[in-house]
Amino acid sequence: MRKLVVLTLIAFGFCSCYAQENSLAISLQNDSIVIASLYKSALTSSGGYDNLRELTSKAPHRLAGSEGCANGIKILFNQLKALNPDTVYLQPAMALPWLRGEKEVVYIELPKGKRILLHASALGGSVGTGLKGLAAEVVEVKSFEELKALGEANVKGKIVFYNLAMDPALFNPGEGYGRAAFQRTAGASEAAKYGAIATLVRSLTNRIDTFPHTGVMRYADTTNMIPSVAISTFDAELLSTRLKSDPTQRVFIRTTCKSLPAVVSYNVIAELKGGEKPEEIITIGGHLDSWDLGEGAHDDGVGCMHAMEVIRLFKQNGIQPKRTIRVVLFLDEETHQVGAKAYAASVKDKGEKIYVGIESDSGGGAPKGFGMSASPAQMESFRQLMGILAPYDLYQLRNGGGGVDVGFLKPLGVPTMNVLPSPHRYFYYHHSAFDTFKEIDMREVQLGCAAHAALVYLIDKYDTLGS
Ligand SMILES: [Zn+2]
The missing domain is CATH 3.50.30.30 (Glucose Oxidase; domain 1)
Structure with missing residues (x-):
């Protein structure tokens, strides 16, 4: 009798495991259609590319606390408004300007x-x-x-x-x-x-x-x-x-x-409210400041676009996220990280639950995979979803990911991630007069936007980073 019970339990366990795997496979099949649609939208839209052109041409030098930075903040605020999220607002921080x-x-x-x-x-x-x-x-x-x-x-x-x-x-x-x-x-x-x-x-x-x-x-x-x-x-x-x-x-x-003496400046933030768990927040961002030699196109105007376009792509495809997607365009990554510090302090003060911090700050090259600073179980959980992204050349999963700005969320126990673009040409541009819009490839921007949207879609739907 005991033997029969054990055998039944083993068989039941096997079946339930099999059933779970099977339902994941069916669900992922459906998701592959959603992700194909996100890519189609991204590859047929010049929205992010056009916004980057506007930012880099009207506010090319955006060192924190400078006039260029203030102009950049206004432009990005309006661009986010035009994407029609649930809310757009400014978060103050004291910039410490340096003048060349x-x-x-x-x-x-x-x-x-x-x-x-x-x-x-x-x-x-x-x-x-x-x-x-x-x-x-x-x-x-x-x-x-x-x-x-x-x-x-x-x-x-x-x-x-x-x-x-x-x-x-x-x-x-x-x-x-x-x-x-x-x-x-x-x-x-x-x-x-x-x-x-x-x-x-x-x-x-x-x-x-x-x-x-x-x-x-x-x-x-x-x-x-x-x-x-x-x-x-x-x-x-x-x-x-x-x-x-x-x-x-x-x-x-x-x-x-x-x-120069400190001046008030701002992070620019927009939110798309979550349907099921609005109190859990996916923070995704880039930094709005740049060095004063080029136009801050690769570093990091394009990172701002990657984050912002997630809103456009979700809305265009009628995707209601479970969690709130909060796009944060950070002030002052390049010098003192006052924007990232102000954001992390606000999260802590309000006791907000940040589900993940995603940052794009490695340029506009074609995406190749993901970096992840998370527990081994969370990484394994994400790895299981990655097969669905293979048709888009997203194979790599590197241990260690995020960015300088979302790094300030780590002490609060927040896992951090980033999309890994091809790294080979990034330092040609980095912090120099060569970092201009002319050196940006539209298709690579589109691929970057799609990869960020696909990442957010998957980790939100499958609770990859927790319940
Ligand atoms: Zn940067």
């Missing part, structure tokens, strides 16, 4: 008053040299260890030139960027310890060109702040070659950049 000032002048001094001009841009947050500029011999290093070995005896009174290239052997250029970024973010204070008077930093890009790439730097010691300037990779190679034959080469630097 006059065009930087940087050159290698040659005999008889001649010079070789270098393509240079001050790093965000740097102090200026003063109107007269400064000139000194240059000492080249590729690491803080090399700098330490040279010591004060070889560094004092000189310009330290950081020349570590992004490693081309790494498949993901983002990893090369991560390994080389220390020279930009922390190089000035480290060099100042040994008496350097300024730093030149090789631009963080994985090709040789004449675009200087700016980016944020920070002073560890605010009592000893020295100017820090990026030079193009072409110029870094040139300077390095010349230093090998003549280590007494001198470089002149003149920058007039400075930090």
Whole structure:
């Protein structure tokens, strides 16, 4: 008798498991029709592309707290309104503006008053040299260890030139960027310890060109702040070659950049209310600020469009999400993340339940998969849904995902995700004058919008990240 009961239970368990798998398969079959429809809508609409053109042409330089940023906020607010979500509003945050000032002048001094001009841009947050500029011999290093070995005896009174290239052997250029970024973010204070008077930093890009790439730097010691300037990779190679034959080469630097008092600015937020669980919120966003050299098209106007178009695509396809979709266009990812901090603080204060934080901040390349910072069970649950996305080239599932802004939600226990675009050309544009609308491909934008909509649709429907 006991044997019969056990056998019955095993058979029942098997059947119920089989039935569950079968119903998932049938459901996914239906979903493949919905996802095909989302892709069709995205690939036949230029909405996101047109909005990006408007943003980048009317508000190309959007450093937090600047006039360009304020214009960008107005444009994005109106674009979101036009998508007709349930609500659009501004969330205040105090921006800490930094002003580049006059065009930087940087050159290698040659005999008889001649010079070789270098393509240079001050790093965000740097102090200026003063109107007269400064000139000194240059000492080249590729690491803080090399700098330490040279010591004060070889560094004092000189310009330290950081020349570590992004490693081309790494498949993901983002990893090369991560390994080389220390020279930009922390190089000035480290060099100042040994008496350097300024730093030149090789631009963080994985090709040789004449675009200087700016980016944020920070002073560890605010009592000893020295100017820090990026030079193009072409110029870094040139300077390095010349230093090998003549280590007494001198470089002149003149920058007039400075930090300004804090001003009120805003995150721009829109919501599409959920049908079944409106109190659970899917946060999806990009950052509305950009560096001041290009138009902030890849970084990160296109990320804003990816998030915004989810609203259009859901509405166009008559999809009612279970949870509330909240599009957050974050202020100030590039320097102090004041927008992301204000958003996370508000979520915490209100005790809101954020189901997931999704961020697009890796450019407008064709999507290849997903990054995910979540529990192994949540990742496995999502992996089971991914087969349905294979026809759209979305194969990869990387452990680790999200973005700088939604990263502030992690301490609240929120899983974070991002769509992974092809990474190989992103650093050509990143933080440089090359980051323009002209370098945006409409079809890749459309594919990015569709991938974000498909992601939100699936994780909402299947409760992938919890109940
Ligand atoms: Zn960015």
